[in-house]
Amino acid sequence: MELWFSEYHxxxxxxxxxxxxxxxxxxxxxxxxxxxxxxEFGRVLVLDGYLMVTEKDEFIYHDMIVHVSMAVNPDAKxxxxxxxxxxxxxxxxxxxxxxxxxxxxxxxxxxxxxxKQHLPRTACSFDDPRVHLYFEDGLxxxxxxxxxxxxxxxxxTDPFGPGEGLFTREFYGNCYKALNDxxxxxxxxxxxxxxxYVDKMRHVQHxxxxxxxxxxxxxxxxxxxxxxxxxxxxxxxxxxxxxDLQAARWNGLGIKTxxxxxxxxxGCFALPNYVKELLxxxx
Amino acid sequence: xxxxxxxxxIHEALMKLRKNRTVHFDVPGHxxxxxxxxxxxxxxxxxxxxxxxxxxxxxNLIHPVGVIKAAEELAAEAFRAKAAFLMVNGTTSAVQAMIxxxxxxxxxxxMPRNVHRSSINALVVCGAxxxxxxxxxxxxxxxxxxxxxEELEAAIEANPDAKxxxxxxxxxxxxxxxxxxxxxxxxxHNMKVLVDEAHGAHFYFGDGLPISAMDAGADMSAVSxxxxxxxxxxxxxxxxxxxxxxxxVRQIINLTQTTSGSYLLMASLDIARKYMYFNGKEVVRKILxxxxxxxxxxxxxxxxxxxxxxxxxxxxxFDFDRTKLSVNTIEIxxxxxxxxDLLRDEYDIQxxxxxxxxxxxxxxxxxxxxxxxxxxxxxxxxxxxxxKERVGMLSHEYIEPEVVFTPQKxxxxxxxxxxxxxSIGHIAGEFVMCYPPGIPILAPGERITKEIVEYIRYAxxxxxxxxxPKDMNIEYINIIDF
Numbered sequence: 158m159e160l161w162f163s164e165y166h167x168x169x170x171x172x173x174x175x176x177x178x179x180x181x182x183x184x185x186x187x188x189x190x191x192x193x194x195x196x197e198f199g200r201v202l203v204l205d206g207y208l209m210v211t212e213k214d215e216f217i218y219h220d221m222i223v224h225v226s227m228a229v230n231p232d233a234k235x236x237x238x239x240x241x242x243x244x245x246x247x248x249x250x251x252x253x254x255x256x257x258x259x260x261x262x263x264x265x266x267x268x269x270x271x272x273k274q275h276l277p278r279t280a281c282s283f284d285d286p287r288v289h290l291y292f293e294d295g296l297x298x299x300x301x302x303x304x305x306x307x308x309x310x311x312x313x314t315d316p317f318g319p320g321e322g323l324f325t326r327e328f329y330g331n332c333y334k335a336l337n338d339x340x341x342x343x344x345x346x347x348x349x350x351x352x353x354y355v356d357k358m359r360h361v362q363h364x365x366x367x368x369x370x371x372x373x374x375x376x377x378x379x380x381x382x383x384x385x386x387x388x389x390x391x392x393x394x395x396x397x398x399x400x401d402l403q404a405a406r407w408n409g410l411g412i413k414t415x416x417x418x419x420x421x422x423x424g425c426f427a428l429p430n431y432v433k434e435l436l437x438x439x440x
Numbered sequence: 441x442x443x444x445x446x447x448x449x450i451h452e453a454l455m456k457l458r459k460n461r462t463v464h465f466d467v468p469g470h471x472x473x474x475x476x477x478x479x480x481x482x483x484x485x486x487x488x489x490x491x492x493x494x495x496x497x498x499x500n501l502i503h504p505v506g507v508i509k510a511a512e513e514l515a516a517e518a519f520r521a522k523a524a525f526l527m528v529n530g531t532t533s534a535v536q537a538m539i540x541x542x543x544x545x546x547x548x549x550x551m552p553r554n555v556h557r558s559s560i561n562a563l564v565v566c567g568a569x570x571x572x573x574x575x576x577x578x579x580x581x582x583x584x585x586x587x588x589x590e591e592l593e594a595a596i597e598a599n600p601d602a603k604x605x606x607x608x609x610x611x612x613x614x615x616x617x618x619x620x621x622x623x624x625x626x627x628x629h630n631m632k633v634l635v636d637e638a639h640g641a642h643f644y645f646g647d648g649l650p651i652s653a654m655d656a657g658a659d660m661s662a663v664s665x666x667x668x669x670x671x672x673x674x675x676x677x678x679x680x681x682x683x684x685x686x687x688x689v690r691q692i693i694n695l696t697q698t699t700s701g702s703y704l705l706m707a708s709l710d711i712a713r714k715y716m717y718f719n720g721k722e723v724v725r726k727i728l729x730x731x732x733x734x735x736x737x738x739x740x741x742x743x744x745x746x747x748x749x750x751x752x753x754x755x756x757x758f759d760f761d762r763t764k765l766s767v768n769t770i771e772i773x774x775x776x777x778x779x780x781d782l783l784r785d786e787y788d789i790q791x792x793x794x795x796x797x798x799x800x801x802x803x804x805x806x807x808x809x810x811x812x813x814x815x816x817x818x819x820x821x822x823x824x825x826x827x828k829e830r831v832g833m834l835s836h837e838y839i840e841p842e843v844v845f846t847p848q849k850x851x852x853x854x855x856x857x858x859x860x861x862x863s864i865g866h867i868a869g870e871f872v873m874c875y876p877p878g879i880p881i882l883a884p885g886e887r888i889t890k891e892i893v894e895y896i897r898y899a900x901x902x903x904x905x906x907x908x909p910k911d912m913n914i915e916y917i918n919i920i921d922f
Contacts, residue, residue: 294809294810294813296813296814296817297813297816297817299817300813300816300817300820319810321810322810322813322814322817325787325788325814325817325818326786326787326788326818326821327787327814327817327818327820327821328817330817330821330824330825331817331820331821334821334824
């Protein structure tokens with residue numbers, strides 16, 4: 158007997174991986190949380206039927222959501238991470254000894270619990286003394302903050318579901334308020350290959366541009382995400398992601414990465430024409 | 441058959457009919473799913489198949505003897521009334537049926553000056569004469585209140601021949617009047633008490649809410665089940681109590697009610713009644729939890745004032761419906777309507793309404809904390825980005841109207857348009873409303889006085905929004921032409 162997990166990448170396209178064993182399967186107050194062991198991708202986290210993390214390609218996502226902005230501002234000391242219940246983003250952040258304080262706000266305690274038990278490869282830094290974990294709505298948390306953070310990472314699920322509030326003007330506006338005058342916001346920006354999220358992401362770009370003076374989109378290649386071509390949003394009050402890249406300084410930190418490097422940093426802001434056109438970005 | 445609150449007689453009959461595969465040579469012409477494919481694709485097969493006409497197993501709204509009668513009896517029980525009617529022409533039709541069941545042409549009816557337009561329209565139809573009571577205004581918030589007892593006493597004393605007293609309870613903003621006392625006073629003077637309970641369907645099912653019309657002993661009530669009770673838009677209940685004769689009320693309803701009552705609407709009333717009967721307590725508890733949380737957080741943002749029971753004075757504000765999230769915006773220097781527009785245009789958040797000083801968010805069983813957080817966060821942003829110095833509010837002055845013609849006579853009379861200053865002494869042919877506080881300055885059939893013209897000018901100067909007259913600039917006004 159063969160067990161397969163399939164995810165719809167569009168209404169008419171499916172992505173399937175062969176499952177070795179189910180490790181966790183529960184419904185939380187917010188979503189259906191599943192962790193499975195698979196033959197090709199190792200352990201995988203699935204929320205409401207959507208693949209969030211696989212052991213095999215998580216390094217790409219977590220390198221790219223963290224190191225791009227850290228190489229632009231290696232002096233970032235106070236960080237807010239929203240979502241990211243698998244722990245991968247804070248694992249990467251904790252590698253910077255210069256970071257002093259990390260607030261992590263995840264709405265669903267069950268995701269963190271399940272990942273601590275079954276995904277130790279990403280959920281390995283929750284005990285770092287700099288990490289302060291809050292289980293609440295990110296929108297609510299950030300609303301109460303003003304001028305507090307150098308960097309906000311929005312490591313969210315898709316824009317429909319529990320993460321919906323993290324793709325709104327009120328959220329980005331409150332992030333702006335929570336950042337200091339050199340603050341950077343990086344967010345999970347979906348993909349433009351399939352039509353489903355294109356309108357939403359175009360709207361996200363539009364909202365970010367109305368709020369932040371510097372707004373860009375950058376890309377990474379993540380095999381298990383729909384289309385494999387994934388985007389991140391970069392918005393900053395001050396730093397240009399390319400002109401202000403501190404390549405020598407970042408390389409001097411000696412942080413060994415499997416995907417990110419400072420040459421790729423420059424390249425990842427060079428987007429395919431269809432993406433630039435769809436999102437009217439990086440002009 | 442013996443029905444209980446577990447039953448939904450109309451809904452059950454419709455489901456049975458669906459299984460029967462009856463061939464239809466009756467209306468509606470779409471005949472279920474095949475008539476207009478685009479309509480079926482849009483609304484769904486089940487919806488189209490439920491949209492049927494009266495027939496033997498489905499009873500007839502005009503003269504119910506079967507499942508509609510059973511559904512009405514269950515509704516009466518659920519709302520603790522003697523009789524209930526399913527209304528498919530909106531709560532407007534229920535309000536009109538109340539007035540027309542208790543007042544004939546030339547009869548007087550006592551009502552607050554801020555009644556819903558549907559009440560005045562009922563007077564146009566039936567020819568009754570309004571006696572207005574000043575509802576009073578909360579000056580800080582700029583909103584009209586409930587029925588002050590001393591004003592009602594004076595109106596009853598001056599008009600002992602009045603047939604009925606009409607009360608809006610709760611108002612749009614959630615303000616409630618002293619219904620038990622009003623009922624007692626009115627009944628002592630042989631007057632019926634009619635309650636426009638359009639925004640109070642939930643009062644019958646939850647704990648910790650103001651008293652409902654039926655529980656207070658009122659004679660009739662119009663309940664918008666579709667507003668806070670969850671049924672489909674346009675469906676309502678008309679409730680009767682005490683010695684109101686339901687068979688006479690049925691005749692009155694049939695004067696204006698459609699003879700093709702929608703089974704979609706009736707089934708939704710049936711199902712919503714059952715749901716609220718069994719789950720209403722929990723639904724209301726959840727709504728109160730969300731609205732209290734939202735109020736606390738919004739008040740903590742500063743500037744906004746999400747008001748609640750602290751405005752209760754046991755008279756014109758006898759009680760407050762805490763499920764309503766009414767927020768005053770004056771202190772952030774924005775009009776309620778500006779916040780309403782910003783939320784809609786910039787934040788994709790749709791509110792129920794905004795006036796000069798306030799906005800109202802409706803919170804219902806369909807809401808979750810996620811949506812509430814979005815509203816609070818957006819309000820925080822609006823204050824940060826658009827907030828200004830507070831602006832002055834006009835102080836409202838109640839001008840006692842002199843009703844010369846009944847609304848009916850004024851409505852049908854010839855009219856002409858004259859300059860506002862030339863209208864003094866004449867009889868108004870149209871409404872003049874001023875927001876805030878949303879109380880008519882003039883209604884058709886009322887004498888235009890110097891004081892009124894001066895007030896209209898003052899309100900215009902203060903930037904108040906004036907509606908009613910055909911002339912948008914309010915330079916001209918329609919008067920009765922002799």
